[in-house]
Amino acid sequence: MKIKEKPNFNNPQVYQTKQLVEILKKFPFESMENLINYISPTRENKISERTFHRIKATLRDDYGIVIKYSRANQGFYLDEEKSINIESFLSHMEILATGEQISHNLNGNNNSLSFIEFENKSAIEVIPNFKSVLDAIQQNLPITFVHSSFYYYKEIKEQEYTLKPYYLKQYQNRWYVVGETQKGYRTFGLDRIKSVETGIEKFKSKINEAKEKFSNVVGLNSMDHELQTIKLSFHISQKLYVESLPxxxxxxxxxxxxxxxxxxxLNIHPNFEFSQQILKYGSLVKVLEPKWLADEIKEELRRGFENY
Known part of the structure; x- marks a missing residue:
C-alpha cells in the first residue's frame, strides 16, 4: 500500500479519521502497522498505537463507525452492519477537510478567497432550522412547522405540518428533512419551513425504513412508477463524467x-427528477429501455424543440 503525501490540516484528526475509513473501505484487513503508516502525518512523524486506538474509539463513539480486528485475516476491517451510513460520514468529513484546507490557506494570506469561487450563495449561508430539526431527530421528538410550497407559481402557498423527523439529506445544494406525517413519508426543504416548534411526546424512529423507501429513487420526489431496470446509452465522451458522478x-x-x-x-423507480437528469444530457444520451420512458423523453424533447 503506497503512502500518499499528507496535506497540512490545522486539525490532523479530521484527516486521520477520514483516511482510516477510506483505506479500510478499499483495503480491508490491513495490519495496524500499514494503517498507522498511511494515516501518519509523515514517515518520520508516525502516530503511536495508542493514538491509533484513540482514533478508532472516536470513530465509534462520535460517529458510529465500528472498526474490528479479524484474527482469521490478521487485519482490521469496517463492521458495516454495526456502523452508520459510512458514505454519509465520508461526505461529512470531506466538508470538514475542505474547510480545514481553506482555513489553513487563509492564515497569513489575505487574498486567498479571491482564488475561491463558490457555486452559489447558498453554499456558504447558514442552513436555516438545521440545528433545531437535527436536535428533534436525535431526541425522537416530532416537529410542527409552516411550509411554503414552490409548486404554486402565482402565489406562495403556506401550510402547517406535524412531522416525525427521521433524518436529514442534502440534494443539489439544498437540505431536506425526511420523515413521516399522518399521510405517510414526506420530505421538506429546510429553507422552505419556518416557525419550527418541537413536541414533547417521543416516537420510535423508522429511519431504516425511511431510507429504504427512498433508496431506489433519484432525488427526493415520490415514486411515480414501479421499481424497474433502466438502460441508457451515453456518447462515449461522457463516460468519465457519468462514472465519476453516477x-x-x-x-x-x-x-x-x-x-x-x-x-x-439502473434499478430505480423512475420519477420526474430522473427524467430531468436524462434531459440535461440532450443529444448525448439515449434511453434504450424501457420503451415507455424512451417515448416520454422523446416527447419532452419534441416539446422543447417547438419552443424555438
Whole structure:
C-alpha cells in the first residue's frame, strides 16, 4: 500500500479519521502497522498505537463507525452492519477537510478567497432550522412547522405540518428533512419551513425504513412508477463524467465490448427528477429501455424543440 503525501490540516484528526475509513473501505484487513503508516502525518512523524486506538474509539463513539480486528485475516476491517451510513460520514468529513484546507490557506494570506469561487450563495449561508430539526431527530421528538410550497407559481402557498423527523439529506445544494406525517413519508426543504416548534411526546424512529423507501429513487420526489431496470446509452465522451458522478448507486456499466458508447443500467423507480437528469444530457444520451420512458423523453424533447 503506497503512502500518499499528507496535506497540512490545522486539525490532523479530521484527516486521520477520514483516511482510516477510506483505506479500510478499499483495503480491508490491513495490519495496524500499514494503517498507522498511511494515516501518519509523515514517515518520520508516525502516530503511536495508542493514538491509533484513540482514533478508532472516536470513530465509534462520535460517529458510529465500528472498526474490528479479524484474527482469521490478521487485519482490521469496517463492521458495516454495526456502523452508520459510512458514505454519509465520508461526505461529512470531506466538508470538514475542505474547510480545514481553506482555513489553513487563509492564515497569513489575505487574498486567498479571491482564488475561491463558490457555486452559489447558498453554499456558504447558514442552513436555516438545521440545528433545531437535527436536535428533534436525535431526541425522537416530532416537529410542527409552516411550509411554503414552490409548486404554486402565482402565489406562495403556506401550510402547517406535524412531522416525525427521521433524518436529514442534502440534494443539489439544498437540505431536506425526511420523515413521516399522518399521510405517510414526506420530505421538506429546510429553507422552505419556518416557525419550527418541537413536541414533547417521543416516537420510535423508522429511519431504516425511511431510507429504504427512498433508496431506489433519484432525488427526493415520490415514486411515480414501479421499481424497474433502466438502460441508457451515453456518447462515449461522457463516460468519465457519468462514472465519476453516477446517476444512482445502482448504476452499472453494460455492453462492455462497445467502444462507441457508454451504456449503463439502473434499478430505480423512475420519477420526474430522473427524467430531468436524462434531459440535461440532450443529444448525448439515449434511453434504450424501457420503451415507455424512451417515448416520454422523446416527447419532452419534441416539446422543447417547438419552443424555438
Amino acid at each position: 446517476l444512482h448507486s445502482s448504476q452499472k456499466e453494460i455492453n462492455l465490448d462497445n467502444d462507441k458508447s457508454f451504456d449503463i443500467s
